[in-house]
Amino acid sequence: MTDDDPRRAAYRLYADQLREAIRGGTYAPGSKLPTDAELAAELGTNRGTVGQALRVLEAEGLVSKSRRGTFVSAIVNKIYRDSTSRYNRSKRETGQARGAFAAELRALGMTPKNTTAVNRAAPPRWVAEILGVAPENVSTVARARHMLADDVPVQLATSYFPLDIAEGTRLEELDTGPGGSKSRLAELGHAQATVTEEIDVRSPSQEEAEALGMAEDQRVYQITHTARTKDGRAVEVAVHVMPTHLWRLAYTWDLSPEH
Amino acid sequence: MTDDDPRRAAYRLYADQLREAIRGGTYAPGSKLPTDAELAAELGTNRGTVGQALRVLEAEGLVSKSRRGTFVSAIVNKIYRDSTSRYNRSKRETGQARGAFAAELRALGMTPKNTTAVNRAAPPRWVAEILGVAPENVSTVARARHMLADDVPVQLATSYFPLDIAEGTRLEELDTGPGGSKSRLAELGHAQATVTEEIDVRSPSQEEAEALGMAEDQRVYQITHTARTKDGRAVEVAVHVMPTHLWRLAYTWDLSPEH
């Protein structure tokens, strides 16, 4: 049964076998796989070919390899991110939105944690373009967050606010207070009216891969979240970077009246 | 022999170099790269290492390898899919929605094309669950589309409708008529009120990879588009599969009143 399709490379067949074994529970989440050499012996091939097979599974996020050995990924269920309800005003005002990430994680039985760093910075050129600020200058307040689940990094998110709006406001403090940055913007006369999220999938940069503890062969979502006032001015751009194998995204909307 | 970072593997450095060369225009879109052996000689390494480097670029969708040689990808700009405006009722009624895909492609100077096949089928188990139909039976009408851009396949989309709704209606014909399937459902008393799209990224199956002309190391979006009536009944599930390196997704919504 191992020799169905002669077109299919051996390492892909081994990858299929190992994937099945993992899904089937032969190797539990978090457990250590046999060494490449042992697997090679079991499967009747050599270390290089097994390494190739395991690299396929690593790219899928199913295993992670290190000098200590190969391990089955501990996180099995993807984290669910529902953007539309996340930014729902009623939830925000009752303080639920603030814990959207936390609630999603607790639903999976995981412990959320995150760190925030605030500073003034020159945004990436393409973000500057959206915000309509000078790309070379220190023209924004940047709030950079690292989000962890069970102490595993799962998302990097940086929000940029135009400096002329955010300068000297609570948006520069670590804790933006009840309702979060969106409530603060509203108080400053820049209430957000519409939101756009653009989704891309790409390879992580070397730095991102390191910060997220992922292999460079894996992929990240890059979500560009742009909030605009009623006049159409962009007052916040948030860039979310997260491994694709850890997240599922969702959007909901009505088809009712004009929409 | 650029020996900047001893941590970074040679094949990644070569991949970086070649990526730069392609982005910089040294190799034009659609053109053929030197053979692996030639590149190996130029770079002072061997065929295997060059192959590894090019595999990285192939996984990113930047080049495609075949028995005929390695070619720079012809499609440079990603196709833009704005789901919220795509399913906007006013556009749909004026017939614009029908051409959403076509319009997006023409904006990029590409020629759209697509084929449709309709049949009654048993849906995947998880689709059956959403629709609330029997998973083992032929319980749906399935409309399978292949979408091409400049004769290159760029998306596979299959819509499932419960058989008890769609049986014997225009939903079983190749041309669903003005306004498309959504208008037909409305006429049948099953007007769609809300839509949810769930986004996953995964490896393509062997069949999908072949149908989409992509490498198995590349990734696809899987978008599960569920439309429900006001009562909450799911009346359509559409599954879209498309290579991540060819598409950018977008969603827009208002933060107004209750939303």
Added chain:
DNA sequence: GAGTGGTCTAGACCACAGA
């Protein structure tokens, strides 16, 4: 120091596309 995966090299054979 032993064990592990990472990488590179070298060479061989294969299947397929094109002249």
Added chain:
DNA sequence: CTGTGGTCTAGACCACTCG
């Protein structure tokens, strides 16, 4: 028939981790 990338094998050295 020839050239191409695909793959497999075998062996070597490396860097890192852990006991």
